[in-house]
Amino acid sequence: MTMTPGLWAVLGGSVAVAAPIQTAPAPLPALGQPVTGLSADQMFDIARRAEGASATAEAIAIYEALARDPEPQVRQEARFRHGQLLARQGRRAEAATLYRAILDEEPGAARVRLELAALLAAMGDLRSARRALLQVQASSLPPDVALIVDKYAAALRSNKPFTASLELALAPSTNINRATSATTLDTILAPFDLSDDARARSGLGVKPSGQILLRAPLRASLGLTARLSGQGTFYRKSSFNDMIGAAQLGLEVAAGKALLRPSVGRSYRWYGTQLYATTDTLTLSAGRAVGRRAQVEVEGGYGRADYRLNDLQDGQIYTASVAYERAVSQRAGGSLRVSGERQVAADPGYSTTSATAQLLAWREAGRASLFATASLSRLGADARLALFPERRREWRVAATAGATLRQLTVHGFAPLVRATYERNRSSVGLYDYRLLSADVGITRAF
Known part of the structure; x- marks a missing residue:
């Protein structure tokens, strides 16, 4: 032919x-x-x-x-x-x-x-x-x-209308509550015995996540955005459920080769069946192309957190990050992201400073998209909590590898497989944990 x-x-x-x-x-x-x-x-x-x-x-x-x-x-x-x-x-x-x-x-x-x-x-x-x-x-x-x-x-610096995305997966994990595996916890009074629910528990969850975005152009270089997003992991025992929902309203401002995105929003987090925290946020991000193969994105934010079960955790949150992404070929690329967070709580024991560096690599291999991430975080508290003998100090490492298998695409959705390892070493036993988890589900095929 x-x-x-x-x-x-x-x-x-x-x-x-x-x-x-x-x-x-x-x-x-x-x-x-x-x-x-x-x-x-x-x-x-x-x-x-x-x-x-x-x-x-x-x-x-x-x-x-x-x-x-x-x-x-x-x-x-x-x-x-x-x-x-x-x-x-x-x-x-x-x-x-x-x-x-x-x-x-x-x-x-x-x-x-x-x-x-x-x-x-x-x-x-x-x-x-x-x-x-x-x-x-x-x-x-x-x-x-x-x-x-x-x-x-x-x-791409002045786009519009409506979009929605959905991902659904089964999520087995060796530690669904990110808890210590120790049977006792050292305190300034005496060792405390931990109940089964307070220790690491394995389980199989269902993990949905999705987003709805509305974009309305106001002028050629200015647009209004509204975003609703949510994600959660649900288990047979509802006390381990973890859900987050957020709403955000913002602007997109094209300024030369840069795109500025100021926004305000509110997020809600539930553990089990109870509302755990609400956070109001103000964020400004800016993205710009660097040459023809790379882009840089810088973001800064301020938040006010209200923890419903413990007023001593209430306070202000300051965040900052910079990310550099580069395509090394038509099939492969990667990014480096460095971020920091400062949380100022009512109790200095809950006030923390943290920093994270994350590497991402991705590659298209035939009809599959492969990706891997690795991150290293350091966290330190301002003071020790009254119950524990040491101030909280932590190193956390995490790694994820996965693939989207487009050769099995059905109605625009393709299978997704993803595995994650996480280890948090903490001077406070309550926060010391490790986990291995996997996601097997569906995501969009493009």
């Missing part, structure tokens, strides 16, 4: 294709009639004219058939045209899944990655959109294509 090579060249495909056979246009068959004995060029022509005649179901049927062709150029062309048709219909998630399937086979398809970036941005996932853009810029681009990429970069 042959196909028109023009679009494939624009896609950035590296496989040379034969010149198209010069044939008369194939007649557009009656709706519902089978199509046989035609070349790929003729099939694409029929699909194009079917789109023009608003016979989108017939065009989609042709693209789906051509997407199973043994010739890779034909498959990719069919998926791309199908994706463009779906995007015009507003079916962004389906279009993004098709673009991702092309990139799994042809990671150098710059045009496809740009289209994916545009879809992700339109769906509100600016972080993933910028990462896709970095992957495009990690390759050598002709000057005219580089100009197109720059326009996409500008577009």
